[in-house]
Amino acid sequence: MRKHPNAQALLNQVETLLPLIRADAPTAERQGHLTDAVLAALFKQRLFRLFIPKCYQGEATDLPTALKVFERIAYADGATGWLVMIGAGGGLFSGFMAEAAAREIFEPENAVIAGSGMPSGLAKTAENGFMKDGFEASGRWAYASGAHHASWFTANCKVDDTEDILAIAVPAAEVAVHSTWSAFGMKATGSHDFSVEKVTVPRDFTFSLADTPILNDPIFHCPLETLASVTFGSVAVGIAQHALEAYQAFAQHKTIYGQDGVLAEQPAIQQCIEQAQTQIEHARTQLYDLADAVWQACEHGQTPDEALRTQVQTECVTLVQNCLHAADSLKARAGMMAVFDTSEFGLAWRDLHVLSQHVILSPPQD
Structure with a gap:
């Protein structure tokens, strides 16, 4: 089984972050999101990029090594481990999207996805059938871990009131985040509701994990x-x-x-x-x-x-x-x-x- 070529170096880097993560955990819990210092360190170590492929400037990490990363960060603080895991997991979507859209979403160094898998939205095509530019989407979704620092949101929608499900990707600037996460644990995950209202989603910024992946990296299988x-x-x-x-x-x-x-x-x-x-x-x-x-x-x-x-x-x-x-x-x-x-x-x-x-x-x- 092939491992990430720098797997041990990656894990060693993670170990250097644990004291900061643990020290800042009480502050993160009180404020409901990660501290700026921890977030900056996670971006610097590229830990949200573990499942993004090399062609989009990602780390293309093997699954067992990624699990060790998530485990060790969760050992320092559960909410931080959850957020790194969820943010990195969004990299899976890059293998199912049109190249230009995937590059726009995933290539920036501060790229991180928040979202929901529940089909709580509606994506409408034009009344006369196919809408060349994509869909008009509206909806509200729950439990978007990492909403505070996400650069893009993904969400599942029903298409034209049918049972067909399509995932949309929307930039954070077009999303409303609602302060709904009031749990007795995992407080720092900021797993709030989010919504969009009649936002235009170009067709290339939609995808379905039921389709055959466009890229052939192992993670996409x-x-x-x-x-x-x-x-x-x-x-x-x-x-x-x-x-x-x-x-x-x-x-x-x-x-x-x-x-x-x-x-x-x-x-x-x-x-x-x-x-x-x-x-x-x-x-x-x-x-x-x-x-x-x-x-x-x-x-x-x-x-x-x-x-x-x-x-x-x-x-x-x-x-x-x-x-x-x-x-x-x-x-x-x-x-x-x-x-x-x-x-x-x-x-x-x-x-x-x-x-x-x-x-x-x-x-x-x-």
Whole structure:
């Protein structure tokens, strides 16, 4: 399996960003978006460009390496990891768009996509049929992570009130962002609603992921839901690892009323920590085994088969739930430490719970 030619250098660069990301996380949470310093560092390291191809000045990173990037950033801060993952994931669309449009959207160094996959909009052609210049689009969509710093927004629309779905790409200047994101975790993602009203979208600025990709880079053979499952999983693993280590640091110093010693010396606590670490390590191994299998198919120019896609979806739900259970078992033994805004453990626990509510990660309903 081919790796990014500078994969280790990329990962080393990511490690240098982690102290800044963690230090700025409380500020980002309070203000509801990344700090200018963190955002500038992410752009400088080109981390939103991991899935943009070389022909559009991207990094063309292999999937397993990209997952390691997302995991490590999420380890520093869950919301930042989510935003890098979502922003980089938008690079997938570059392989399905006309070249001139793709260059306009993806070549700028500060290019980053926010958007929604829900078909909550309407794209109208002219009343007399084909509209040479494209479509008139209107609609409102929810949960656009990274809306604060996005340069373009993508959104799914129904075409002329039919069941046909088409994705549109609209510059941020033509989009209204509505301040709707008020969650108890992942606050810094700024996952607000956005809308457009009768905006003209040239045909070249529309695309469908159901079509055969125009470019043949391996990433463009990875279905969006498969990519979402593994990338969401990488963020979950990173957050869970942060929660575990924050709890361990707490337990090393927490004295127990009426007893000698600290919490970490209690056999029951030691067992709980060991079990949590085992769960997280198993989730990590499971995740990268899946990613390797997906990437092997993509490198051969093939879409992963249905059995593998189903396996990815099922196992990613399971591994995220296992990360959640690990964090919950620690929270049950954290006392009041877990509830304060200043608690690193509390922030990681809240972020992990919000991530786990995403529809792609929801356990099947019986």
